[in-house]
Amino acid sequence: MRLIKTIMAVCFAVGMVPAVLHASSGTPIPPAQKWSQDGIFGSLDKAAAKRGAQVAVEVCMACHSISLVKFDQLRQLGFTEAEVKSLAEVQGRTKTDRMNGALDETSAKDAFGVVPPDLSLITKARKGYEDYTYAILNGYLSDAERELVNKVMADGSVSDQEALELQSALLINTHDKDHVKATLERLIGGASFNKYFPGNFLAMPQPLNNGQVSYTDGTENSLKQLSHDVVTFLSWAAEPTVAERKSLGFWVLGYLFILTVLLYAVKRRIWAAVH
């Protein structure tokens, strides 16, 4: 028993170490958000996903594709056939088409230097999952933070006091002053800074702002709401079969559980004579 405890203690310690390790690497961990589809009992908030589909079509698809989903499939989120048709028309496509974006590869490379990644699997393809995509959409500098940067850079140097303020606003490692200065210079030069993107600078200018999309169901359209909705939609798009998987899972586990209890009872019964 003592051995088992030691092993458990070691495993626990090993589990803790990544936290120590992580602290030294640059990019902050995306804060956890609440997602209705999380957990074994969670189920997708379809209304949110439906609103998110609108955001994706009207905003993200100007640059990104969601090519593993067809417009027609949006009916699973509660859109009518006519609504699907008009959503497809936003991108100049028909309802049986895949959700390919408006930007072709060459123009994308000309405009951004990279091809924006397909968003079909984005919530599964980054560590941090939904939280990461949400953090990216909210990780651009606010007006107040931008002002702080301008203020700091007004005299061209960064004092210790200012570094401390920047640390909490920009979430960057301020031990390395040269790095801070280089970052601020790029920022002022107009490059897109994002708190949660590894390396901080990405080719995507802030795609989503307060009030950018107007909802028909009267839901407020703050940046937080819009981004939460679009990420809920992308989470559905990454794996439209999650609901089916979970509901089947309950039957399978329930069946296995009863079967195993019965097998255990039979096992006890058969072995009773031996023990």
Place this chain on the structure above:
Amino acid sequence: MSKIMEWIDARLPVTELIKSQATEYPTPKNLNYWWNFGSLALMVLIIMIATGLFLAMHYKPDALLAFNSVEHIMRDVNYGWLLRYMHANGATFFFIAVYIHILRGMYYGSYRAPREILWWIGIVIFFMLMGTAFMGYVLPWGQMSYWGAAVITNLMSAIPVVGEDLVVWIWGGFSVADPTLNRFFVLHFLLPLLVVGVVVVHLWALHAVHSNNPVGIDVHEGKDTLPFHPYFTIKDLYGMGVFLIIYCYFVFFAPNAFLEADNYIPADPMKTPAHIVPEWYFLPFYAILRSIDFLGAFSKLAGVIAMVASIAILFILPFLDRSPVRSFRYRPLSKQLFWLFVVNAIILGWVGYNPPDASLFHGAIPLILIGRTCTAIYFGYFVLLWLITALNIEKPRPVPKSL
């Protein structure tokens, strides 16, 4: 019915085989639950072959189509997501079962005479299993598939003289590409079927020498044994129930827990991921590979040799262990060494998971040092086990004469 059986038995003694090798097969009555993992491994093998077969009906082994064909399985094929998640998590649970199965053998001395050949066949199965899992992971053609394949196949280039040519031959070109994917698919399909054949020989060897047991002594048939059926059929079935519950929890509720996020990005030969990690079950060996970095030009070759040796050394385990007693239950020093070995292997896995240049406490302890220490402890296990038994340093406790 019995007439038909008689007719068959006169020509092919099926009833006799079932009786002697299954239902009435004498099994030590004191086997504990660690003995369940052989049948569990067999169960997972069957699950893997069954799901793999149906996946292969929809999968396309083509560099341009592979990634999307897996997503086609996930989205469009009826219960395709179930097939894929059962297969992907099946690999993880296969290794869990086999690792426990092997450690069980190491703890209770199941590798000792007269079970050496049984043990060796087991190690052959383990090697084949690693090859199968490695090539299977390449098939979805995501970033980790691609770069994992590139890193591991590249190791062959360390082999003197023929290494470089060998790698080109394996790749079927000058980089990991379509021909590589295609042949890995063929081999991934073939190998498990060969594993089935070797498992049959494994069981043949088992039935020739019979099971070891937790006490580790030779048993007297009848007094110490029970017929396999119903005693061990029901015990194995119960074990399968428990194992399936845990397995299905992951399949249905956390299917991506053991998968890397990067593998949902299509393979891109132009873009190396920030951090290439193999699947969890290879991590300890990967750490051993990387920990040999102090031999200059020979580091790569030495690392590969150390990695292969870390498993191949199991072949000579029967000769290293000289104790008069099989089971570690009665061997206080061996027992401590064993648990040190287990904990050490877990730490090695953790080292393998982290980037090679990582460190603890802001550079105070480079991980590479921990990796080297753990590699030394890993091999030290085998040396020390030999020393304490060959030189009679360990004084075993008295062993019962019968069960």
